[in-house]
Amino acid sequence: MLDERARSRPPVWRRVLRLPLPLIIGGALVGSFLFIALLSYVWTPHDPLKLVVADRLLPPGSDRYVFGTDKFGRDVLSQLMAGARNSLYVSLLSTFVAIVVGALLGLLTAGAGPFWRNVLSRLIDVGVALPGILIALVLATSTGPGNQAAIVAITFWFIPIAARVTIGPARQILALDYVEAAYAYGRTKWYVLLHHVTPNIAPLLIVLGSVMFAAAILIEAALAFLGIGAQPPTASWGRLLQESQPLLEAAPTLMFFPGVAIVLTVLGFNLLGDGLRTILDPQQASRSGLI
Numbered sequence: 001m002l003d004e005r006a007r008s009r010p011p012v013w014r015r016v017l018r019l020p021l022p023l024i025i026g027g028a029l030v031g032s033f034l035f036i037a038l039l040s041y042v043w044t045p046h047d048p049l050k051l052v053v054a055d056r057l058l059p060p061g062s063d064r065y066v067f068g069t070d071k072f073g074r075d076v077l078s079q080l081m082a083g084a085r086n087s088l089y090v091s092l093l094s095t096f097v098a099i100v101v102g103a104l105l106g107l108l109t110a111g112a113g114p115f116w117r118n119v120l121s122r123l124i125d126v127g128v129a130l131p132g133i134l135i136a137l138v139l140a141t142s143t144g145p146g147n148q149a150a151i152v153a154i155t156f157w158f159i160p161i162a163a164r165v166t167i168g169p170a171r172q173i174l175a176l177d178y179v180e181a182a183y184a185y186g187r188t189k190w191y192v193l194l195h196h197v198t199p200n201i202a203p204l205l206i207v208l209g210s211v212m213f214a215a216a217i218l219i220e221a222a223l224a225f226l227g228i229g230a231q232p233p234t235a236s237w238g239r240l241l242q243e244s245q246p247l248l249e250a251a252p253t254l255m256f257f258p259g260v261a262i263v264l265t266v267l268g269f270n271l272l273g274d275g276l277r278t279i280l281d282p283q284q285a286s287r288s289g290l291i
Contacts, residue, residue, distance in 0.1 A: 049233045057251055099209050111189050162205075217265055224242070
């Protein structure tokens with residue numbers, strides 16, 4: 001019986017070709033970003049912090065510098081690799097904390113009584129309405145600019161969004177018959193939330209995490225561009241854009257490379273989120289012939 005099922009299954013390459021195109025392209029872009037970010041921990045073509053004044057503003061394709069050098073003589077390719085590492089650190093930490101805290105807050109709100117559910121919902125709405133850049137500016141003023149301020153700002157920005165996304169699906173699951181049966185069986189509310197609701201909203205949280213990761217990369221670059229995020233000598237794509245702005249006419253490639261890196265990485269995570277939503281949503285997966 002098992003041999004017949006194994007023979008009836010299509011080969012691996014054919015199943016891969018049936019995957020959504022956004023998932024394939026997004027996975028390739030995200031995989032490249034992760035590989036470069038992790039590789040930068042152990043190897044870069046040059047020291048990204050080393051200043052070589054004699055080699056400043058060399059064009060791309062030079063003898064020792066594939067992407068050229070900046071106004072301080074630093075290797076642009078090494079700076080981009082180190083910037084990917086910084087973006088991975090800030091985005092991963094802030095997104096993970098925001099998803100965990102936001103999902104718990106959303107579950108607590110969905111399982112609360114009418115009074116506390118309304119109170120918590122209004123507080124979450126206020127958090128969603130607050131401008132994240134303003135929060136980052138306040139944090140940078142009080143704690144000083146740097147990666148820590150960017151992580152805290154992005155986390156507080158994303159927590160109410162994750163909570164708001166969690167509340168609706170969690171309440172729909174709590175209204176199902178098997179949840180009522182679990183209550184009748186003597187299960188506590190937190191047991192139901194963690195063992196029945198959380199597994200059912202996990203695909204939603206995975207897709208939300210990929211979209212938030214893309215937004216976190218973009219926000220981290222914006223904060224660094226404004227001088228709130230990563231500070232020298234830490235490499236950052238946003239700070240590379242800021243430093244290259246006065247040299248736009250003399251050396252336009254200094255702005256081109258970090259800009260393309262940001263665009264491709266954000267595009268990759270967004271496409272990955274679209275592809276994951278197609279696979280993890282049973283209705284979309286059945287329409288696409290994946291199940």
